[in-house]
Amino acid sequence: MDETQKALADRLFPAVKPPEELELRNIPPEQRRLHTETADLTVSSIYQYLANGKLKIPEFQRGYVWTRMQASRLLESLIIQCPIPVVYFSQDTNNDLMVIDGNQRLLSIKLFMNDAFQLEGLTTYPELNGQSWSTLDPRFRDHILNRTLRCITILRDTHPQIKFDVFERLNTGSVQLNSQELRHGINFGYLIEQLDELTKNEKWKKAVGIRVDKRMKGAELVLRFFALRYSRANYTKPLSSFLDQFSSTHKAAAPATVTVWSEDFTSTVDRAEHALGKLTFRLFEEDLNTVTAFNSALYDAEMIAFSETNNQIIIDKRYDPIELRSKIAILLKDERFSNSIKRATSDETSVAYRISTFKNFLDGYTNGI
Template identity: 50%
Template sequence: MDNNKSTRLANKLFPVKEEYEIDILDIPADKRKLNTETYDFTVSTIVEYISEKHIDIPMFQRGYVWNRAQASRLIESLIIQCPIPVVYLSQNTDETLSVIDGNQRLTSISLYLNDEFPLTGLATYPELDGFRFSELDPRFQRHIRNRTIRCIVILKDTHPQIKFDVFERLNTGSVKLNPQELRHGIYNGPLIETIEELSNNSQFKKATSTTNDKRMKGEEMILRFFALHDDWQNYQKPMTTYLNNYAENNRFFDHENLNRLSRTFKSNFNKCIELYGEYTFKTFDEKRKRLKSNTALFDAQMISMSIINPPIGRLEEIDKNRVIARLSELMNDEDFYGSLTKGTTDRNTVHKRINEYTDFLRNILS
């Protein structure tokens, strides 16, 4: 009995889901230290810093979610001098600060002091229900402005991997933020904004099965392409850290570099669509059914296309039925298929599938 055939079928019907990696700290022991400073900022200072962009409040996947009653209770806590939980900030290379934990609290305070909502649902001082900040007695205003909030700042000389690890440990929401959602906040800037814009393309969403993408899967795929396209030969696992490093190092890419990256992505994506059609980035069975978007295959098809860089006219001339027939043979190769479904972020596996797919594409074009 052919057990391998059974295994291949099981792999296709019941694929192993790619789990988020646990990043083993592969950095020198002397660099694993968390470097912090503690500040007691007044509410007035915090609001000023937010207004001047010295404190950046990243908009994560769920953004600002507190309702007015929750925000009002926080303001009431300031009035009655109830202790406010510590806020964690990350110091950026340009000396600005990004909020790691405390987004809802700081946003609520900033909104209220800017007269964005009236107080509601107060328990201790219901007499203040309906009052905006500017309508409060000046003594209340001064009292709120002078309250202090303890802020722990993770300094910029802390290793990026340590910073990300701390962020994950502080990520205590009811729905945990995944790595790309964390990056969207920690490394927010021109690079992330460009990736977000590219991910909203309807053809890309269809090809990657991210039409209803609520967890930024499409954005992470584009980030993977950027990072691997830049230097896939020197890729080292874990993938999470590899992408973190790329996002941090290129967070403030200039306009020229961002345009270059966008053109490169769009060009290679369009070439893949031209060559593979509906099978782009998809695994499928012998009958060319059960099409399923696969991130590892996305890597292989996009990077191999950028390596060979054929003119679009050459791809238009190729018999597409022959291409898909050859691709079907490749999918039935147990060794190659395994590189798409098992240990997909291991260094050797990443190199194997890119090299093998580049050879496959080169043969198709010969």
Template identity: 45%
Template sequence: MATRKKTADLADVLFPTKDEQDFAESILSIPPEQRKLHTETYDFTVETLVEKLDDGSAFIPNFQRKYVWSDSQASRLIESLIIQCPVPVIYMNQEQDEKLSVIDGNQRLTSISRYLKNEFVLKGLTAYPELEGNRFHELDPRFQRHIQNRTLRCIVILKDTHPQVKFDVFERLNTGATKLTPQELRHGLYYGDLIREATQSVSSSHLLSMLDIKVDKRMKAEELVLRFWSLDEGFDAYRKPLATFINDFADKNRALNPQKKAALKMSFQAALDAVHGLFGDLSFRIFGKDLKVQSTFNAALYDALMIGLSRAMKGKGIKVMSSAHACQVLAGLIADDAKFRRAISVATSDDAQVKYRVTAITEAFGN
């Protein structure tokens, strides 16, 4: 039995449970009366939609995947408009300034806009092969008007919808070949001063090298900065799920004054420097008393070290110790404190788990 428990404890460390993106749980954390999705349906003409994209009243946010359709795929869509074949619904989000961001429909809208701007010729048509090789301006004016007057059904998620409900809808519509990460969704839904500061903090710090990431294509480091800020500022009020907690923080802090920007940047850099100074290349990694790495980056340990040391600095400061001694102290926590080991490996977003691991680090390294 003892051997089985040891292997189970090791498995907990090496194979942490990923329960932090439980979107169903996120929705259930909202009062029932706020879980409703508020929408309006519009039938916009093709001409109107292209005009909206051109004047900026509608836009494709930068979290959307890049345009990938071939000219043949785009041509088939134009042909569908001509033969009045139904086109799938386009989903949009109403921003606070009334602009409409495209949630689902980027490829379709971009294809239509490109054709009306004469950026490609029709090719690969099956219903009207006679139109092959024509740009928009080369079509008979009657075809041009027919395309421009076609209506596309657009469902707009209104701005009075609860932000977490919007986030859940984004996730449900996130069905591309490469699914967007929660941070990529967050980047589009809550974009503002806080997101920009997170991006800047990543580029101006050595976080990427500490994570051993050369190019952060999926915004992992940016999410970790937001994760630190939200927990550092709201630690005592933390309630799971963690994804919702970060979302709420991002939504409330879209607009920041210069003083808040400076304070956030300073708090993150100070905590990161403290971690690196104590643990060096072993930062955020699970390792044994022999200092051999057992598991690479661990997000729960990241919380414990960043928030724990930040809280220590806000108190009486961090104990003076060598890096070698600090690594042995942490290795001891991981090896000998079953509650700490569990807090960085199982149900890591639970309130008690977050608070235990952070408090354990504050007590171990704080004066």
């Protein structure tokens, strides 16, 4: 094949790296079973659960996108007793339920019962077009309230990774949810809320190059720091499964603990930004010009090292940033370190090496030497 043609094709149609596979085979066989409970809940019961917070639609779910006509046709289906697709819930540790499939249907019902819209586009009962919940004949309202929906709940004693796998199988919408969006749904709690809050840090946003984050990439990077900072000894690839496990284990972490972690994150970002400025989390040459945009593997090394260093010179910022950057540029040229942030970056040896090497560099740094 002509090399020029091949080079052009490689640029126009680059190979897409497949997503990391869930390591379900690492789970003991007896823990791979899915524990579920099936119930037929009345519309009235579901509405009450949504109203009192017993049933939640987590933030990761795509916003309400149904048209008024789609929502109206759903209500008409309830009236004529047309079967409605199964709704799936996930049970949390405190027995609360999260909607993992069916949020558009449930939100449509809730909105109509809150008088948020009038029926339109009905074909079986066009006489009801223009009616809201409050103007609907009480007999129709009672009929809707007494209709039942088949609900399948994935119980809390299901292994988190199995629950995550099922979550992905149900994720069949036009826009597939990514790993972090799924984690937000399965493991929603104080830790997940703090991830979202920390992504608003302006220094950090500038360093990682995130301007508009619609798919929770920032939250995943914050989670990545927490997981490697506080559970690095348990790291095994793939990274995605490691993050799943960490967020599951710590979803109910005490607010005081998460607050300490958050303060650590904020101070670490400040240290890294002071030391490297616009070069933070980027590869650069000895002339201090960047050669790449944000590098997530280098992010691991720098964040953990600046967080864990015991060098008081670094902690107190008693150094010349330009001199420090020049020394870091030399480290970035080291072949083994360079490989650890460019190739097979999720391998256990690569993760351990790049973090320990950068930390050792900071720990041993001395002004003017």
